[in-house]
Amino acid sequence: MFADRLAGDAARIQAHFDQVLAGLDALPVAQAMAYATAGGKRLRGFLVLEGARLHGVGPERAIWPACAIEALHAYSLVHDDLPCMDDDDLRRGRPTVHVKWNEGTAVLAGDALQALAFELAAHEDCGPAAVRADLALSLARASGARGMVLGQALDIAAEEAPAPLSLEQITRLQAGKTGALIEWAACAGARLAGAETAPLARYAGALGLAFQIADDILDEEGDAEKAGKRLRKDAEAGKATFVSLLGLEGARSRAKELAEAAEAALEAYGAQADPLREAARFVISRDS
């Protein structure tokens, strides 16, 4: 069962975070780091662990980049929720970090989580030095001003733009904002094995976009309680979303096409890649 597999990987990731964060000074910033890395679907960490398995790399090595990408994702959420960014007070059904502590602690905890992400990606237990250098460098590129931060900067710029974004523009924005980290997660297993990343990058490109379209659909018709966060903020602010651009039915069918394209990209891996195929179906059918 896919849900069991995802839950098993999520538990493994949580246990590793518990170890990694143990022994930090008992300060609010350390408590906030643990809080921000707890919970969530762990989809990115799952992609690392399953992509690694596909290449014969076990969890004792893959858990490091799996936690690295989850730490990086957590930092991005903590900073994105700040009053000067999206100003969200609810995340995963709980108060956001700056609400529970304060803004200064949220800035610092996010900063420390980003550093932690690179500490985990370059960790000695990931494998040979060539792999560790490759993981750290590719993670830096995926998360910086040509990757995730570019997507967030385009998102901010869109708020001040005279007209809502076009489909092409929002696709580029999302390729940075969510796509870059999802691609890194899907490819990390191949990097651990020193293998070709191209098939998994194709898979991730389609998966990431399907994920974002599904997010926009959930934002339109989802249940705020299940989602654990405020919904319909983008639509109310007049921002373009895949739903506003394609309509609800158009968005649904585009997400389905993309999930099928993601599955098709895994052909060379055979049945071994079934968990990743199920992940593609999961991202467009989830209710939170």
Add this chain to the structure above:
Amino acid sequence: MFADRLAGDAARIQAHFDQVLAGLDALPVAQAMAYATAGGKRLRGFLVLEGARLHGVGPERAIWPACAIEALHAYSLVHDDLPCMDDDDLRRGRPTVHVKWNEGTAVLAGDALQALAFELAAHEDCGPAAVRADLALSLARASGARGMVLGQALDIAAEEAPAPLSLEQITRLQAGKTGALIEWAACAGARLAGAETAPLARYAGALGLAFQIADDILDEEGDAEKAGKRLRKDAEAGKATFVSLLGLEGARSRAKELAEAAEAALEAYGAQADPLREAARFVISRDS
């Protein structure tokens, strides 16, 4: 001349940043990254370039970690200046990033500069994979919740503490807040050469503390115009500083002892290490 040498290294670092940041999307976040990495003494980058020279490693390789540590330092200043942190509106004689743009841009530009630091530290042109992995991992450890962020978190906690910090506590705070990055900078050259870092770590431990004591002295009796930032904030807030704990004369003589200890740690390197010795004298005699 030491000043010429520092200026030459600073110019080299600026030219490399110009190259590295070229081609980013013309967004406020990219402009803010260039703005935040311009100017400053470049002491950390200088330590990298000179430490590398000491180990026979030329600037074509050393410029990468030199810019990495300057990017990391720049991110820490941008975030530290935020209203929810130190709330400073002046830095290097110019408006801080959140004043010139806005808080969201300052958070994002800092985040992207941190990612850039790791991109530069793990860059292919730094050398063999073992060196790149070592640089990235050690930089992550120096800057995270056991290094620089720990120092900043202790600094925030001190504001809410019932009594000013003791000398021991403030020494630990500063070892994180400024010491960890100065140590990384001084040791990066040895890492580039795969050499022993212990002598340079001893040098940096004394240098970093001398630097911070000199900062507290400048804060007490310096010229805000030369410093390019607001002064006497800590003292006015009743926070302990090396000057409040040791007195002005006591702080001066402690800084001098530490600078001498830093010089002594370089004994094995002979006259080759004279620029680093001059750096130790510079940090306690600078007027900004």
